[in-house]
Amino acid sequence: MNFAGINERDADRVHEMMRSEAEAGGYRFNPDREFTGNLIKGLLRNEQRYGYRSCPCRLATGKKEEDLDIVCPCDYRDADVAEYGACYCALYVSDAIARGTEKQAAPVPERRPPRSKRLAGAVVNTVSTGPLSGQTLSFPVWRCKVCGYLCARENPPDICPICKAKKDRFERFI
């Protein structure tokens, strides 16, 4: 794939940076470098036209608040890598696939709720908790929607120390 205004050197630099950040956080890149190289160019293309690096394999709206969940790495990556061995694009893969001891079996089904449900404010995941109500805490707890990192402090950090997602990907958890 070739996109206007994206040169190979920039794409290579971003590719290397994203790969090393991923590995530092315990994530693995797909070993097929040509395939991931094209996805990185897709991310840069999206940054160019929308202003943020939304998923190259999903249709973005161009409105960041509606697309926050699919800014790469997306909110669905970890669950898809755990269940299918790869994220939706197969940019990130499981350790077994990265090592080549396993092959990716099939395309990853779309975990993101469909447009109609998203607009209606669908909740992606809920679990029941123990008796939490009525307790008080010294700090609120914030959750990174990308990797699940939790921290108890006045405000979420500017950048997630685990997966490097930005502040706007945190939700108030407790």
Next chain:
Amino acid sequence: MTVEHVNGKNKGSIMLYALSTCGWCAKTKELLRQMGVAFDFVYVDLMEGQDQDDIMQIVEKWNPSGSFPILVINNSKCIIGFREQEIRETLGP
């Protein structure tokens, strides 16, 4: 709507709805080329406004999750995602 045509063996009406940045869409298109079948394709992300809304109505009719790529064959069968074996079996020689 910017539909492009790729020449090849006539296996009926084959329409590929894809994104220009998507790796699986590229693989699907490449597979069809390799198989030498004639098909039409459209990059939905390169369309704007009403045109894109109209085509998303069609995409979501076939695939309510709205994911890409989708391959619609003879306006009656739809293959969602890069399912190489299924595509080969459906459009094979």
